[in-house]
Amino acid sequence: MFGKPRSPEDAIKVAPDDGAKGVKPNERIEVSVPDGRLESVKVVRAQDAQEFDVPGRIDEDGMTWRPLDPGALPLAAKYSVDAVALDGHGRRSARHTTFTTYVPDERFIGYVTPENRATVGTGMIVSLEFNREISDRAAVQRAIRVTSKPAVDIAPHWFGDTRLDFRPEKYWKPGTKVTVDLDLRDVQAAPGVYGLQDKSFTFTVGRSQVSLVDAAAHTMEVRRDGEVLSTVPITAGAPKTTTYNGRMVVAEMYEVTRMNGATVGFTDDDGKGEYDIKDVPHAIRLTTSGTFLHGNYWSPNAPGNTNVSHGCVGLRDVKGGSSATPAGWFFDRTLIGDVVEVVNSDDKKVAPDNGLSGWNMEWKDWKKAG
Incomplete structure (x- = not known):
């Protein structure tokens, strides 16, 4: 039985x-x-x-x-x-x-710079800004992979608990293809906080363009693939509002934008902005704190002669902007990810986490945990 x-x-x-x-x-x-x-x-x-x-x-x-x-x-x-x-x-x-x-109550995502399928300058740094604080950095870092063709050593660096950047030791070579793989879905970044993304981003490195701003000489030398394209007159920060020294990377570009001093801490006794220009032409962002390279039509005699800005780099322009001006000429030849380096300014070097300024950190320090 x-x-x-x-x-x-x-x-x-x-x-x-x-x-x-x-x-x-x-x-x-x-x-x-x-x-x-x-x-x-x-x-x-x-x-x-x-x-x-x-x-x-x-x-x-x-x-x-x-x-x-x-x-x-x-x-x-x-x-x-x-x-x-x-x-x-x-x-x-x-x-x-x-x-x-388990269905998590909280999820985190990383906002990636640059945009998917973008063509960028050789100074582009891959930057992820997380919407929540990351307490388990190792788990999150393991879930992110940045690779390139041709292959180079690419290292991560944390800036605080919400930002993780990646870059090679030297600027990317023109033509490099870079892929960012996010395998963050269900990765636990903090107690009860899990990742949501499982996707890839790619971008291509275009030509090399590095521009050298000499704040003392009031000039900017623009080099394309190592050759000088032009040297244009500039105005940098005035003696009391100097421009940062160091290498900065183009992060955003606007045909026209409004600039109000109150948004970056320049206010008068009444709390109003020391300046409020509603139609700044050819504005190129260099730092998160508000350093721009932009057209200047309100001080036409300053570029090439004297430094009058509140820390930005100004090029000659006209109201409404024009491609025929130095500012318009430079704007039309600029990519997100291009490098602008400032020297001979009576100021400190820009912080590596102020915008995409990580090139100002030594490679041995960059490869530390951050």
Whole structure:
């Protein structure tokens, strides 16, 4: 006599329990039998009207199945388990169960610079700004990969708990293809905070353009692929509002923008901005703190002669802007990611985290944790 057949629940044990919700990444995922052997186990994740098999393996004794990487099961997903087993008497049993993984209350994402499919200058730094503080930097950093063709050594550097930048030791070579892979989905960055992104960004490095601003000589030498294109007159920061020294990278470009001193701390006794220019032409952002290289039509005699700005670099322009002016000429030949270096200003060197200014940090220091 074979005895009374077991129920599917007794013949095949499944963890988590059927219908379980909120299954955490560290919880046990397992299918087992008390005797006999498992004939087949199929665990499937359903998402976006598609099905994805969960890789797993039945032990040599045939009695237990486990996923190859249990911690890799995506969160906020529903899974189905279908198992078939033969008991010690050769009777076949089948069992179907479902469970749902933990749905985090909080998610984090990283905002990537530069934009996907952009063509940039050779000074571009890959920068990720996270919307939440990252306490497990190592886990997040492991989930981000920046590669290039041709290949170069690319290193990460943290600036505080919400920003992670990547760059090579030297400027990118023109023509380099760079790929940023974010495998952040379900990565735990802080207690209860999990990543959302699983995507890639790519960009191409265009020609090399590096411009040297000499604040004392009131000039800017523009070099393209090592050759001098032109030397144009500039005005830099006045003696009391000097321009930062150091290498800065073009981060944004505006045909026209408004500049109000109050937004960057330049106010009069009444709290109003020391300046408020509603139509600044050919504005190129160099730092987060407000350093721009822009057209200047209100001080036409300053470029080439004297420094009068509040820390920006000004080029001759006309009201409304014109491609025929030095400012328009430079704007039309500039890419996001181009480098502008300032020398001979009576100021400190720009901080590496002020905009994309990481080139001002020595490579050995950049490769430290930050």
